[in-house]
Amino acid sequence: MLFHVRMDVSLPHDLDPGRRTELIAAEKDRALELQKLGVWPHLWRVVGQYSNISIFDVPSNDELHACLSSLPLWEFMTVEVTPLATHPSDLAAQP
Numbered sequence: 001m002l003f004h005v006r007m008d009v010s011l012p013h014d015l016d017p018g019r020r021t022e023l024i025a026a027e028k029d030r031a032l033e034l035q036k037l038g039v040w041p042h043l044w045r046v047v048g049q050y051s052n053i054s055i056f057d058v059p060s061n062d063e064l065h066a067c068l069s070s071l072p073l074w075e076f077m078t079v080e081v082t083p084l085a086t087h088p089s090d091l092a093a094q095p
């Protein structure tokens with residue numbers, strides 16, 4: 001199942017700078033791990049915002065939730081999920 005996911009990150013202004021650096025490094029490690037597993041095939045920065053647009057390819061809603069909530073920045077994110085279905089006019093979906 002494919003999901004369009006938007007993540008908006010909001011780190012507290014008073015977050016300890018060392019903790020901030022650790023969190024961002026851990027987030028990158030986990031993001032790379034999920035991409036290598038093939039469950040996070042697209043990751044794009046939203047220009048001018050601390051946000052990303054991603055595509056996840058996972059077997060279920062529960063699996064998506066497990067991926068998203070495993071991200072170290074999870075507690076600092078607002079996440080919007082849109083489940084995707086095949087469009088009948090998609091060239092790639094033509095018989």
Ligand SMILES: O=C(O)C[C@H]1C=CC(=O)O1
Nearest residue numbers: 009027028031050051052
């Ligand atoms: O920077 C972000 O958009 C948040 C998060 C998503 C991937 C990653 O490395 O960090």
